Amino acid sequence: MLHAYGDSNGSIEDYFRDSWKRVKSDIDSTEDSVILNTDTDELVNFYYEKYALPIIEIDTSRQNKLEKNGTSASRQQSVTFGIPIILKQDLNIVISRTANPHLMFTHFELDNDGYLSSQLELYGGQVGKSHIEQAQTTLNTVIQQKNSTVNSQNPNFKKTIENYLKPLKEKIRSENAHLEQIASESSVELIKNDVAPTPVNLKVKQKIQIVKPEPKQKTDPILQRKSVESVLELIGNQGRQFETTPKVFSGLGEEALRDIILSMLNAVFDGSATGETFVKNGKTDIHLQMNIDGGILTAECKFWGGEKLYDETIDQHFGYLKWRQNYAIQITFSKNQGFSEVIGKAIESAKSHPTYVDNSFRQINRTYFVTTNTFPEDSGKRVEIHHLLFNLYC
Incomplete structure (x- = not known):
């Protein structure tokens, strides 16, 4: 089961910045022959699918929950209000990171039952309708803010990969053509490395596994x-x-x-x-x-x-x-x-x-x-x- 504490691990933008560093490092360490002989769109999609984040979706087949917590030593009582969420892989990243580093911190978590939950402290009183409405409004706002950030960052992240890979591929192709010309003019043999290394199988999202596209004819x-x-x-x-x-x-x-x-x-x-x-x-x-x-x-x-x-x-x-x-x-x-x-x-x-x-x-x-x-x-x-x-x- 997924479990994550809300806004406890930096921002969603930080996640994509760190992910891009990992992608760039992987691309830079990849053999030229792999990049040259692999379909660019497939390679872009491979890296994108590996790091793209899901949005938070409310599970409409279940009801919101209200749960009484145990009483503390000071006899202070609290209840937990939760909204049911459809569980997805990497959802814990979205939950645990802020939509915007400048937003006010809100206490909530994704619990083991798949509820986005917020704890309401009852200082000597009883829970009322206004408490529930406020908690629901807060959690819905959190969901909207995070989804908005994910929906803007995902395509930006994909575009960043594409804008790096396409010129790199052209640069490699241009350098190879230049070497071929020099070799031809100098009457020397150009040793080519056209056989690409075997790709590595990597686990990616949910039940689906993506295999890094092979550098050969489709x-x-x-x-x-x-x-x-x-x-x-x-x-x-x-x-x-x-x-x-x-x-x-x-x-x-x-x-x-x-x-x-x-x-x-x-x-x-x-x-x-x-x-x-x-x-x-x-x-x-x-x-x-x-x-x-x-x-x-x-x-x-x-x-x-x-x-x-x-x-x-x-x-x-x-x-x-x-x-x-x-x-x-x-x-x-x-x-x-x-x-x-x-x-x-x-x-x-x-x-x-x-x-x-x-x-x-x-x-x-x-x-x-x-x-x-x-x-x-x-x-x-x-x-x-x-x-x-x-x-x-x-």
């Missing part, structure tokens, strides 16, 4: 199974939240439900998930760039509209699946009475699809199954389609 990345499983787990959790309050979510359209899933994915994958994205010959509902291995994962969100629509949705996947992609996700929301019947029909439809590979059906749980399908234009190429169904009937 190839199409392949999505790893563990990456897909982490996304499916997140979507499954979000879908089950829909099911707990179906009256609220059943009134939303496909796009609204999709946007909620996108928001959840972006909270974990740092803004890598997009909606209504053109890929190949179609436009996919969810398009997720997986930083962990560079692969692409796509998904379709639909309300249950019968077996014909279910078949057409499977067809739709092949409109934007590229040959090197091995996975797709089909999310179905049902507002129909008789959810078991809907699941049965979805299974029948998936098994009868022309691209279905015989005996490839796998039932993961009652509302989640997997089929293996062939590409319509290439019977030797196969893709796993993960089918998730959620019951929004009320």
